[in-house]
Amino acid sequence: MRGWIRGCSCEVITMVSSKQIKEKIRDYRRSIKHSWLLFKDSRIGMVGLGIMIFFIVMALTSPYLGLRHPMDWWAPDDDILEITPYFNGDEGVRTTGPFMQGVTYRMRPAPGTAQYADRLYAAGGKGNLIDPYGLYAYDPDDGRGVWNFVTGSEINTPVNVNNYGSGTNAGEADLRLIFGCDNGRLYVLRDGFVENWANFAPSGEREWYHPLNGSVVGVDYHDYRGYPVGLGARQDLKDNPFNQYDLIFASTTNGYLYAFEGPTPQWNPVTNSWNVTRPILLWERxxxxxxxxxxxxxxxxxxxYVGTNDGLLYGIDVASGLDIPEWNDAVYRVTDGYWSTSPVTVGNPPVVYATTGDGFVHCIIGLNGTAKELWSHIDIDSRETKNGYQLKDRGDIDGGNLTDIDILPDGSQIIIGSSTGYVYSVNTQSVNESIAFDTRIGLQDTVINVVPYYDWQFTQYLFVTAINLNDTATDPSDDFTILYCMASAANSSVKWRKTVDGVVMGHPASYLYNPHLSKADVVFATVFFEPDGTPTAGRMYSYNAAGTVITPLPPTWVTSEGAEESKYQPPPSGNYYWLGTDSQGHDILSQTVLGSRIALLVGFMSAFFSISIGVIFGLVSGYYGKGIDAILMRFTDVILVLPALPLLIIFAAIMNPSIWNIILIISLVGWGGVARVIRAEVLSLKERPFIDSARVTGASKSRIMFKHIAPNVLPLGLLYMTFAVSGAILFEAALSFIGLGDPSTMTWGMMLNYVQHSNALTNWWWLLPPGICITLVCMAFFLLGRAFDEIVNPRLRRRR
Structure with missing residues (x-):
């Protein structure tokens, strides 16, 4: 009997609950229908609703419209770059063997400034009968092969080119090519300009090699003829026999360092040629x-100076082959890590620079082997001062593997590449980065090697190659390289950028070629890989260094075939840019459409959180009153009196730039006004009879607040939410405009930030789209808010 009664009771409760739910749904429907009838009578409300629906639909459908990625896609080089190509244009000179080192060149002797490059050299080959390892010579006019010298082993070092003879008369020149191979051979080859053998590979007396202990790692040479000539005053070097020689230095994988007396230039007027001389081993260690x-x-x-793979640097006296006596411990030690680049030296007395694999640059006094002042850092864990200056990309520690280093002849700047994708130019006097340039394009964050090359001789441009894995670290067959040409070693403004397939090995080279004497050319070579990493083929490219980037491109519909400026002619690639491109070649239409998603995300989420905080503060403060009210309202007053935009700027500068951080910041500072309004409404509502009835029935305070009062203040919260959405979008745009936005996300504010660095008045197609979109969206939510205000406050309705 009891079980039957219990079952009936449960059934009755279920029926009542179901009936209550249905009644609630009917009430909500009536309320929504009544509100809609009132809302549609508001013309401004309908206009705002239409604009809002348009942007919401655009944001929701944007992933399916086939748009170009706003940051990871850029216009083809043909559309945005004016540059004169040689060597079969953008196809380059394709070879069946890969190029594994950078390209070098020789200068043809001539009086005054009439010298020019008339031959290029590149190391390559596959190591088989068809494509043997060797040194290849090319004509800089068309990239035609002149000769190839077979080494039988891969060339490990860049090719050093030195003329021991006349610099003004090609007939009296004595050109030598110096390089080392994987099989341990150090080669010195002789090449000619006017001799009958000048177009044939070196052989016989023109070829010399010496076997070393281990694979050759690096080669350097120095001209000691006429020493010291303002370089030094050591009597032992003046008296040393090699005072009339060049010295050649070579290092190996087995830890050996060699010094050779270079060829002795002896002109024979009887034969009208140079006597054949060979290098002689001076010392090895x-x-x-x-x-x-x-x-x-x-x-x-x-x-x-030479470094070791375990982080030591040795300074060695050239005359004796022994350690420099003033180096107390004979070596300079890296505190942590290993040398990631070979040392470079400059100045008199000498200063040595070298980098490590964890992002540190070391500056060593060459005379005593101690770290130079200011080139140190504070260890985070031990708080001790340690050797090495740590590079920073825009304030953040780089921490990457520093991949290459170059230095200006006067020693004022050193230029360093990092595996993080950044290239740095460090002022050696003030020890700070004058350039911290990110070579990554958009979201392509798989840059693994950045190689700088400063052309101090011809153009004073800084060339940088950035090897990119194309987001597929396991498949090298799709790797590509971007070549940047920057205005100088202390200016990160990019004059032009060229993308090529394959990996550029070594650094590019800039040279003067006689028909192009108006401006130097830049040449570089690439290697292609199979998916398993096997090198297959190579290409050599040559371009005139005086390239020009013509971005931002105008909309294609305003271009014409007969336009004087090339940027106002139709794009050669055939691409159509409805709203043009920005300065990087990104599609503005795609940025504008996809930016709506971020704008609405920031607007809705920031408004939701800020209104939620404000409603909760207002409810609790207004209902409880007394001490709680005083504390909460004084805190609210503090939030209200703080200037919103400066406070946002401070928070954004402290926190990492991120869309989610921006949403958090706007939410934390945008609730004060709502809390005040809600509190005032709660103070009125809690004195109403229906609240007294709830108290009499025994309802708890929390139930009264959230069950009886909250539904009555919710329309007011929704009203202020419409205004908060437009305010949040404006705040995000303002933060992004002043450079505190999220650089990894393209928003309308970031578009305006980028356009401010360009000529905004002439590039109207770049300025207007984000500005118009921000205006329309903010206006839409403002109009919606005005229409909701008429619904919430009947006194504002028009009389019909």
Missing amino acids: QVSNVSLTAPAVSDNGEYV
């Missing part, structure tokens, strides 16, 4: 049991 870096000879020719 096993510096370490591990592999060495490439050696570096000081400018004054007195010392040679």
Whole structure:
């Protein structure tokens, strides 16, 4: 009997609950229908609703419209770059063997400034009968092959080119090519300009090699003829027999360092040619049991420096082959890590620079092996001062593997590449980065090697190659390289950028070629890989260094075939840009459409959180009153009196730039006004009879607040939410405009931030779309808010 009664009771409760739910749904429907009838009578409300629906639909459908990625896609080089290509244009000179080192060149002797490059050299080959390892010579006019010298082993070092003879008369020149191979051979080859053998590969007396202990890692040389000539005053070097020679230095993987007396230039007037001379071993020394870096000879020719794979740097006296006496411990030690680049040296007395694999740059006084002042850091864990200056990309520690280093002849700047994708130019006097340039394009964050090359001789441009894995680290067959040409070693403004397939090995080279004397050319070589990493083929490219980027491109519909400016002519690639491109070649239409998603996300989420905080504060403060009310309202007053935009700027500068951080910041500072309004409404509502009835029935305070009062203040919260959405969108745009937005996300504010660095008045197609969109969206929510205000406040309705 009891069980039957219990079952009936449960059934009755279920029926009542179901009936209550249905009644609630009917009430909500009537309320929504009544509100809609009132809302549609508001013309401004309908206009605002239409604009809002348009942007919401655009944001929701944007992933399916086939748009170009706003940051990861850029216009083809043909559309945005004016540059003169040689060597079969953008196809380059394709070879069946890969190029594994950078391209070098020789200068044809001539009086005054009439010298020019008339031959290029590149190391390559596959190591088989068809494409043997060797040194290849090319004509800089068309990239035609002149000769190839077979080495039988891969060339490990860049090719050093030195003319021991006349610099003004090609007939009296004595050109030597110096390089080392994987099989341990150090080669010195002789090439000619006017001799009958000048277009044939070196052989016989024109070829010399010496077997070394281990694979050759690096080669350097120094001209000691006429020493010291303002470089030094050591009597032992003046008296040394090699005072009339060049010295050649070579290091190996087995830790050996060699010094050779270079060829002695002896002109024979009887035969009207140079006597054949060969290098002679001066001394050899096993510096370490591990592999060495490439050696570096000081400018004054007195010392040679070499690093080891375990983080040691040795300073060696050239005359004796022994350690420099003033180096107390004989070596300079890296505190942590290993040398990621070979040392470079500059100045008299010498200063040595070298980098490590964890982002540190070391500056060593060459005379005593101690760290130079200011080139140190505070260890985070031990708080001790340690050697090495740590590079920073825009304030954040780089921490990447520093991949290459170059130095200006006067020693004022050193230029360093990092595996993080950044290239740095460090002022050696103030020890700070004058350039911290990100070579990554958009979201392509798989840059693995950045190689800088400063052309101090011809153009004073900084060339940078950035090897990109194309987001597929396991498949090298789709790797590509971007070549940047920057205005100078202290200016990160990009003059032009060229993308090529394959990996550029070594650094590019800039040279003067006679028909193009108006401006130097830049040449570089690439290698292509199979998916398993096997090198297959290569290409050599040559372009005139005076390239020009013509971005931002105008909309294609305003271009014409007969336009004087090339940017106002139809794009050669055939692409159609409805709203043009920005300065990087990104599609503005795609940025504008996809930016709506971020704008609405920031607007809705920031408004939701800020209104939620304000409603909760207002409810609790207004209902409880007394001490709680006083504390909460004083805190609210503090939020209200703080200037919103400066406070947002401070928070955004402290926190990492991120869309979610921006939403958090706007939410934390945008609730004060809503809390005040809700509190005032709650103070009125809690004195109403229906609240007294709820108290009499025994309802708890929390139930009264959230069950009886909250539904009555919710329309007011929704009203202020419409205004908060437009305010949040404006705040995000303002933060992004002043550079505190999220650089990894393209928003309308970031578009305006980028356009401010360009000529906004002439590039109207870049300025207007984000500005118009921000205006329309904010206006839409303002009009919606006005219409909701008429619904919530009947006194504002028009009389019909």
